[in-house]
Amino acid sequence: MKFVKNFNNNAALVEDDQQTEWIVIGKGVGFGKHRGDEIDLAKIERRFKAADQEETVLNTATQLSPEIVEVVNRVEKLVKDQLSRSFTDYQYLSLADHIDFAIKRTRDGINLDSATVSWETNRLFPKEYAVAKEALMLINGMTGAGLDEGEAVMLTQHFVNLESNGTTIQDTMKISRLIKGIIDIVQYQYQIQLDPDSFNFTRFIGHLRAFMIRQLTNSKVNGQALDQSLMMVIQEKYPDAVACVDRIAVFLKNQMGWDLSPDERVFLILHVWRVTNYQEEQ
Structure with missing residues (x-):
């Protein structure tokens, strides 16, 4: 070269x-x-x-200090080892820009309070949050910046976004907010507290994320539509889950203007039934 x-x-x-x-x-x-x-x-x-690369991306790349590059490289390796995920060039620069700004902001005495959001993030994305806390310790250890624990929330969003093809960090934050709203609806409707450590909860969150990514990227699921008679059986068998999904549908319509297709309603009804039925048996 x-x-x-x-x-x-x-x-x-x-x-x-x-x-x-x-x-x-x-x-x-x-x-x-x-x-x-x-x-x-x-x-x-x-x-x-x-x-x-876009001009703003090029500006970020050309202004990174060797210290930040070394830190981000270490974080990148940590994520690859712990989560088996890789960064695109854009995702790498986005993380580098965030860490660089967070360090500068902290050194200027400006800290963000994310205590409540931290608990929600840990519940929704426990694996990514655990790695984010480890990455935060690494960043502070290498730079002495003293970043607040709340920064683990934003690092988590970056790590979650690695699996969200075609979406941005802002989209990932939006997805987190929407999922929290849906969890609140389910818990209120059933008057229970969902177990974030359960297998069914993890599957429920995964289903919601996949649905929202499809909506945000205008992607469609290939395959045949479900049989109408099956839909009717499911709606008759799980009336409480149907009522809950009706509320969720209104929430998504009001927040994002999204409409649930008949197939999406059925799959969501089944997931709601599974995650709540397990809870009620405990």
Whole structure:
């Protein structure tokens, strides 16, 4: 790879043998280089194809400090090891930008109170939240920034978003808010507290997330529609779950303008029945 220009000592524009331009990041990767000089590949910690990135993304990539790059690389490895998930270039830069801003904000004495949201996040996404808390300890240990425990909530959203193809962090936060609203409806309707550690609760959350991602990305489920007679049997057999799903349908319509298809109603009725029937047997 040959040097084209410097953004700073730690970020440079380079060109490969096929004349494709890349933004490369690494400590001292562009220091003292002139156009046409060979780049030390060992110094490159992350690379992004310049033509594929938006201007705001490029700005983030070129302004990252070596400290942040090292921290994000460690967090990325942690997530891959613990959750078996990988970051796209955009997701990597989004996380880097968040961590960088969180550190700057904390050093300026500005902390966000996320105690209530923290409990909800832990309940909805326990695996991701556990890794987020570990990542927070790693960030504080490497930087001495003293980030508040509430930052684990935002890190959780980033980690959840790795499995949400075509959605943004804002979408993931919206999904979390909607799922909380639906959980509240179910618990109120049945006058119970759902067990967040149960298998049925995990399946229920997974179903809701998948449905919401399809709605946000305008995706459709392939396959034949359910038989109408089956729908009628299910609605007759589970009247309480039907009433609960009716409330959920109104909630989704009011909040997002979404309409439940007949098939989606049936699957949601079954999930509501499973998650509440298990609770009532305890």
